[in-house]
Amino acid sequence: MSFDPYDFRLQFPALARDDLIYLDNAATTHKPTAVLEAMAQFYRQDNANVHRGAHRLSARATRAFEGARHTLARFLNAPASEEVIFTRGTTESMNLLANSLGQMVLDEGALVLVDAWAHHATIVPWQQAAARTGATLKPIPLDSKGRLDEVAFAELLALGPQVVVLTAISNALGARAPVDRWLPKAQAAGAITVVDGAQAVAHEPVDLQALGCDFYAFSGHKMYGPTGIGVLWGRRDLLDAMPPYQFGGEMIQSVSFERSSFNVLPFKFEAGTPAIAEAIGLGAAANWLMAQDRRAIAAHEQALLSYARERLQSLEGLTLYSAFEDNAGSLAFNVDGEHHQDVGIWLDQAGIAVRCGHHCCQPLMSLLGVRGTCRLSIAGYNHHDEIDALVAALTDYLEFLYDDA
Ligand SMILES: Cc1ncc(COP(=O)(O)O)c(C=O)c1O
Known part of the structure; x- marks a missing residue:
């Protein structure tokens, strides 16, 4: 080797x-020079706001920012870069989903499954979404050996959950969820599937097209990238159908005092000035990782x-x-x-x-x-x-x- x-x-x-x-790398990893340099270079040479700027610096910043999105799509083997939404990290990705998707698919009597080793960043947003909509949140329990219980999972799927969230690798134990086998089962049961990949991205290549989940969330800072940036990847038809999560600049198409209409993907979910240097840093981390x-x-x-x-x-x-x-x-x-x-x-x-x-x-x-x-x-x-x-x-x-x- x-x-x-x-x-x-x-x-x-x-x-x-x-x-x-x-x-303490599950909390956050250190950053390689490639990431530090990419961010420093942005601030030293290109600092400008992105999108719609008439001047050349803004065009360069936009190219670098959107370039990072393309890099991340390649890093994830995502079908399209418009499906890559920049967020502040896994926590914000889960809040976005629980709010927006939750509003769309949860109602009285609906069911959300999360695994027993889910992070609070998964449990709490979905618990709140369930409380708002009258849905129920249930855990997939552990078996006597401390693994996620396959029999209990099958029984829970028979209840017809609307959403199943799996934590690919537990941050508390390092244990792996059998996502490859379980995602198709959840989808066959009619559930929308979400993977918390916060720990997984640092340790193994992610191939979204092979994995076949509907949503995938992670944070940049756990995969050698900067803090304050992460990704929510989602299937385009679902993202298109979902209502916006936050409102303001960037995410609109037109605004009057009476009503507003909303932008296309990915901007619909990226209200306000994004974390530009951080997205560029995350793109650099993904490029750097792909070269290792x-x-x-x-x-x-x-x-x-x-x-x-x-x-x-x-x-x-x-x-x-x-x-x-x-x-x-x-x-x-x-x-x-x-x-x-x-x-x-x-x-x-x-x-x-x-x-x-x-x-x-x-x-x-x-x-x-x-x-x-x-x-x-x-x-x-x-x-x-x-x-x-x-x-x-x-x-x-x-x-x-x-x-x-
Ligand atoms: C499995 C898992 N999910 C979610 C999170 C939340 O990530 P962040 O705090 O970067 O939003 C973490 C962070 O430790 C995690 O390990």
């Missing part, structure tokens, strides 16, 4: 230091995660919640009897950044019977020495506990 995480890491200026082991050997990065990440799982499993006094072979990106654990925050502070003192808490998945934490966990989450630039350092710091912590006892 040609991939070298140490070489790869050289592309990330924020990691050029020896006092930080960054294992993604298969090799994924293999490296998988090897690293297996190694971390084995090493953590060997520690007595530590409970691992992410026990599956096909996890991606993250592993969750607790030191038995210890508050996750205390463990996080200990690790921080050793220069190791992990995330501790409920990971915006409180319902999942209830199912696991915990208030929170510690989560390590990796990216291509992490390496085995960093896992060894984490295990050494946890070993010290356990020794400190047992010495104290």
Whole structure:
């Protein structure tokens, strides 16, 4: 395998230091020079508002902004770039959908399914949409092994849900949902399908035409791109039929004091001045990722995660919640009897950044019977020495506990 995480890491200026082991990539990844430069160059050379500007700077900004949309369509293998809607991130993508699609397809007696490890960014917008329309939100439960329950899913589909939302990769556990097998089942049951790809985009190429979902949402900052930008991709016929989500400039065709008419896709869903530099940065991240050997990065990440799982499993006094072979990106654990925050502070003192808490998945934490966990989450630039350092710091912590006892 040609991939070298140490070489790869050289592309990330924020990691050029020896006092930080960054294992919080599911929260946000670091940014490569290619992304930083694309954004800096926009502000240095081209800064102007997009669309309708008469002057050349605006034309250049528009070309760069719309170019980013085309790049993202290619990155996702989307049928058309007009179906790529820029949002602030997964959360805004889900709010847009729950408001607009929710208004269109939910009413009294309708049903929305979300998986048991859904992020609050999925649960809460759909819960609110259900409350507004008289629909019901139900979770797809976990089975006794902690996977999404296939039998329960079939029973829930038999109830004829209008919308099914699946989280491709759980941010709290790293577990994968069987989207390839389940999306066709949900569609056969008549549901509109939505995939939360917030964690998936960073770890595997996305091919929307192969996947066959109706909507796909993700954030730029978890795939080496900037914060403040993300995407909602949707099937054109559905997006065309949906009402606008926010109102104002850009999203209109004509306005009078009596009435307004609305723009075509994608502008109908992009009210106001967009996050121009961020969209350009996200386009740069997508271009940069497409130029990497993604298969090799994924293999490296998988090897690293297996190694971390084995090493953590060997520690007595530590409970691992992410026990599956096909996890991606993250592993969750607790030191038995210890508050996750205390463990996080200990690790921080050793220069190791992990995330501790409920990971915006409180319902999942209830199912696991915990208030929170510690989560390590990796990216291509992490390496085995960093896992060894984490295990050494946890070993010290356990020794400190047992010495104290
Ligand atoms: C699976 C998943 N969905 C949704 C979100 C929300 O993403 P954002 O905060 O970027 O909108 C996250 C963020 O952690 C996530 O991991």
